[in-house]
Amino acid sequence: MRDKELKKLLLDNVTPPDYQKKDAFIRQHRSKEIPHVSASRLLLQQAGFIRKRVWIASLLVLAFIALDIMLKMRDMLNAGYTADERALSVLTTVSFFMPFISALGMIETFKAQLYGVYELEQVTVISGKRALFARLAAVGIINIPPMIFITVLMRLTVGIEILRGALIILIPYLLTMILCMEIERFEWARRSAFSFLIPALLVTILTYSEVGGVYYMELGVKALLIIFVALVAVQAFELKKFSNMEDYAWN
Amino acid sequence: MDIEKYYDKIYRYCYYKVNSKTLAEDLTQETFLRYIGSLQEAKEPERYLYTIARNLCIDEYKKRKETELPDEDIDDGSDFENKTLEKLRLEEAMKRLSDDESEIVQLRLLNEEPYSEICKIMGISRFAAHRKLETAKKKLKSYLEKGEIV
Numbered sequence: 001m002r003d004k005e006l007k008k009l010l011l012d013n014v015t016p017p018d019y020q021k022k023d024a025f026i027r028q029h030r031s032k033e034i035p036h037v038s039a040s041r042l043l044l045q046q047a048g049f050i051r052k053r054v055w056i057a058s059l060l061v062l063a064f065i066a067l068d069i070m071l072k073m074r075d076m077l078n079a080g081y082t083a084d085e086r087a088l089s090v091l092t093t094v095s096f097f098m099p100f101i102s103a104l105g106m107i108e109t110f111k112a113q114l115y116g117v118y119e120l121e122q123v124t125v126i127s128g129k130r131a132l133f134a135r136l137a138a139v140g141i142i143n144i145p146p147m148i149f150i151t152v153l154m155r156l157t158v159g160i161e162i163l164r165g166a167l168i169i170l171i172p173y174l175l176t177m178i179l180c181m182e183i184e185r186f187e188w189a190r191r192s193a194f195s196f197l198i199p200a201l202l203v204t205i206l207t208y209s210e211v212g213g214v215y216y217m218e219l220g221v222k223a224l225l226i227i228f229v230a231l232v233a234v235q236a237f238e239l240k241k242f243s244n245m246e247d248y249a250w251n
Numbered sequence: 252m253d254i255e256k257y258y259d260k261i262y263r264y265c266y267y268k269v270n271s272k273t274l275a276e277d278l279t280q281e282t283f284l285r286y287i288g289s290l291q292e293a294k295e296p297e298r299y300l301y302t303i304a305r306n307l308c309i310d311e312y313k314k315r316k317e318t319e320l321p322d323e324d325i326d327d328g329s330d331f332e333n334k335t336l337e338k339l340r341l342e343e344a345m346k347r348l349s350d351d352e353s354e355i356v357q358l359r360l361l362n363e364e365p366y367s368e369i370c371k372i373m374g375i376s377r378f379a380a381h382r383k384l385e386t387a388k389k390k391l392k393s394y395l396e397k398g399e400i401v
Contacts, residue, residue: 001392003360009395010361013341015272017262017279025280026254029287 047138054108055142061101062146066153068093073157087158091168091217094150095207098169102176103200105139107193110184133239143173167224168217174231176203181238254283257296260362261304267357268308269315270342278307297364301372305354344394351375352387359384 069090076086151165160168179199189195207216219227261282266275282304286296345353354373358364359380364372369380 001396003388006388006391006395007360009337009341010356011263013338014263014266014361017259017272017276021276022258022262025283026258029254029283 043134043137050108050135050138054104057104058101058143059146061097062150065094065097065150069153069157087160088217090154090158091160094169095172095217096204098172099176099200099203101143102173103180103196105143106177106180107196109135109139161221164221164224167221167228171224171227171231172203172207174235176200178231178234178238179203257300261300263361264301264357265304265308267345267361269311274311278304278311281307297368298371340395344391347394348387348390352383355380355384356387356391
């Protein structure tokens with residue numbers, strides 16, 4: 001008799017455990033065994049999963065906006081444009097690019113869904129929703145410093161108020177994020193990462209359209225604040241919905 | 252600690268000690284509950300799990316000895332006569348091994364634990380572990396092939 005046969009004999013002799021009993025026990029005690037991963041560590045961990053090309057693309061687009069603002073300022077000062085015209089021109093550039101930066105981040109955030117490994121992510125030791133929030137935060141953190149830089153640059157070059165500048169930047173960014181989260185639920189959207197460009201394009205068109213006789217760039221701080229607060233509320237609702245979906249999936 | 256990773260190993264370990272599916276399941280779950288209930292998570296959970304499982308099995312053995320409960324899996328109404336006979340022979344062969352030999356067979360052959368881990372669990376040297384396993388294998392094979400231990 002060989003060792004292999006002896007091993008097989010020993011294994012065959014064991015009556016397998018009751019699967020349901022085993023499964024119920026593991027499920028019941030799974031939550032207790034999930035190791036605590038601190039928020040900062042999770043953030044760094046998830047930031048590591050965001051591909052370099054996404055970081056580079058986001059930073060390049062933002063660097064391009066900054067460069068464009070500066071070049072435009074030089075040309076406009078020479079051509080003798082008014083302050084309002086200069087501000088409008090800069091805001092037009094910024095509003096055009098922000099949805100695309102947001103869409104780029106969202107592609108990376110929903111990478112698991114796009115590549116069909118979402119279920120796998122849901123059963124990892126860190127829950128899928130925590131991973132999603134961490135990735136959203138990581139993408140946000142990488143985009144926030146250049147956004148602040150652009151806001152300050154707009155203030156210094158064309159004199160747009162910091163609050164107004166920040167809102168003008170954040171609204172298309174947030175709106176694109178929300179729309180990306182919405183379309184992510186459709187099967188056709190999950191087939192290709194390019195589908196995330198649809199919300200970006202839509203938002204760009206919207207920012208350039210005249211709604212009720214007013215262009216987005218011309219809105220006052222109060223109106224922008226209302227829109228911003230509404231979008232934050234919708235975003236919070238979307239995230240809550242996403243979190244609930246995972247809980248349903250577990251049960 | 253990943254319960255799923257160790258569940259079957261601990262179950263098999265308990266099964267060979269108590270020879271009952273239901274009891275082995277209960278002891279396996281009790282092992283994990285005691286481990287989870289302990290204050291600190293160990294760096295080497297296997298060692299602690301096996302130790303808890305062994306102690307629980309010993310307690311169970313003592314209890315059984317007092318009440319003389321029959322082994323439920325020896326005759327579970329299976330129609331596979333040969334299989335039952337093989338099972339009985341294997342159990343008989345395992346009974347003829349010393350405690351250490353039986354332990355090492357369960358850890359190495361059944362659960363495929365590395366020697367380094369076995370040495371820690373049993374508190375013996377690598378050489379002793381290897382020697383004990385070889386002796387145990389020889390005894391088992393001899394009994395299973397010839398019906399006696401040489």
